[in-house]
């Protein structure tokens with residue numbers, strides 16, 4: 001099953017992808033995490049994209065397309081993958097179609113995480129992520145057992161630089177302008193399924209499982 005998770009920043013794509021990946025033994029390919037890893041390593045690419053990411057803008061297409069297209073052809077993605085945060089514009093969607101076609105593959109479903117902006121702001125301001133393994137928590141809705149410590153690996157939790165108010169505003173604007181139009185594209189292709197992402201984490205997951213299996 002080849003899946004794309006599409007939705008505004010903070011809609012819960014990463015949280016649900018992590019759960020689904022565990023349940024269905026699929027790799028969770030979070031493009032934001034791949035990019036943050038480049039920044040953390042201080043690679044040439046990382047140095048180029050750090051400020052762009054912190055401001056909440058999209059990283060140049062050639063960077064994300066190269067990273068993603070090479071990741072989905074790795075051995076662990078041969079039986080399927082969950083692509084979280086890619087594509088985010090038409091150029092990326094076309095590059096993904098082309099690569100999948102070359103591999104005789106296709107997207108089975110694109111899951112749209114439908115949620116209001118009000119709920120999102122609250123989610124992003126309370127988010128904490130693990131420095132070591134990238135696991136995601138929320139101070140109120142999904143707190144770690146011990147303050148500032150990751151339940152999974154014991155790593156230190158931190159607040160992402162792009163969860164600052166200005167960057168959140170930019171990310172919303174970029175989403176509306178560049179990513180939202182993809183909803184119609186995948187609706188036309190009849191592979192879009194909707195999930196009501198404003199419910200609690202368990203309810204969203206239950207709906208996600210049904211949507212993937214039966215559509216919505």
Ligand code: AP5
Pocket residue numbers: 007008009010011012013014015016031032033035052053054056057058059060064084085086087088092123124126127128136137138139141142162171197198199200201202204
């Ligand atoms: P990325 O890391 O992908 O960020 P995003 O799309 O803005 O999404 P988020 O990670 O903020 O949110 P999410 O939907 O995964 O929500 P989460 O599960 O964490 O990208 C970051 C940056 O990288 C971009 O701005 C851009 O610069 C660059 N980039 C990435 N991909 C790119 C691309 N394709 N092209 C160009 N540039 C790209 O949940 C949020 C919080 O809410 C958490 O605290 C969580 O615990 C909590 N929560 C989740 N679900 C629920 C629920 N149901 N109820 C209550 N709380 C919940």
